[in-house]
Amino acid sequence: xxxxxxxxxxxxxxxxxxxxxxxxxxxxxxxxxxxxxxxxxxxxxxxxxxxxxxxxxxxxxxxxxxxxxxxxxxxxxxxxxxxxxxxxxxxxxxxxxxxxxxxxxxxxxxxxxxxxxxxxxxxxxxxxxxxxxxxxxxxxxxxxxxxxxxxxxxxxxxxxxxxxxxxxxxxxxxxxxxx
Numbered sequence: 001x002x003x004x005x006x007x008x009x010x011x012x013x014x015x016x017x018x019x020x021x022x023x024x025x026x027x028x029x030x031x032x033x034x035x036x037x038x039x040x041x042x043x044x045x046x047x048x049x050x051x052x053x054x055x056x057x058x059x060x061x062x063x064x065x066x067x068x069x070x071x072x073x074x075x076x077x078x079x080x081x082x083x084x085x086x087x088x089x090x091x092x093x094x095x096x097x098x099x100x101x102x103x104x105x106x107x108x109x110x111x112x113x114x115x116x117x118x119x120x121x122x123x124x125x126x127x128x129x130x131x132x133x134x135x136x137x138x139x140x141x142x143x144x145x146x147x148x149x150x151x152x153x154x155x156x157x158x159x160x161x162x163x164x165x166x167x168x169x170x171x172x173x174x175x176x177x178x179x
Contacts, residue, residue: 083127130162130173142172150178
C-alpha cells in the first residue's frame with residue numbers, strides 16, 4: 001500500500017509541477033503582453049505630454065513677444081508726451097530770443113545756449129523740426145491763414161515750428177500759405 005501511494009504521490013507531484021510550469025508560462029505570456037500594452041500606453045502619454053510642453057513653450061514665446069511690443073508702444077507714448085511738453089519750453093525760448101532782437105547781452109546769449117542745448121538733446125531722442133522750406137505739405141503743416149506775399153502752395157510765414165519724433169508727426173507746423 002505504501003508503494004501504491006508513493007507512485008500516486010509522485011504522479012500528483014509531477015502533475016502539480018507541470019501545472020505550475022504551465023501557469024508560470026501563461027503568467028509570463030500575460031506579463032509580456034501586459035508590459036507591451038503598458039509600453040504602448042506610456043508612449044502615447046509621452047507624445048501627449050511632449051505636445052503639451054511644445055504648446056506651452058509656444059504660448060510663452062508669444063506672450064514674451066506681446067509684452068515686448070506693448071512695452072515698446074508704451075515707451076514711445078511716454079516719450080511722445082514728454083517731448084510735447086518740452087516743445088512748449090522750446091517755443092518760449094525762441095520767443096525770448098526774438099524779443100531780445102539784435103541786442104546781444106549775456107542774458108540773450110544764455111537763452112540761445114539753453115535753446116541750443118535743449119534742441120540737441122531732443123535730436124538725440126529723435127525729435128527734429130519739420131521742414132518748411134520745400135513747400136506746403138498737408139501731412140506736416142497746418143495752414144492757418146493766407147500770406148499774400150507768398151507764391152501759391154508755398155509757405156510764406158511760419159507761426160510755430162512743427163516737430164516729428166522718429167519720423168512720426170509730433171506737432172504740425174502752423175504756417176501761412178500763398179494763394
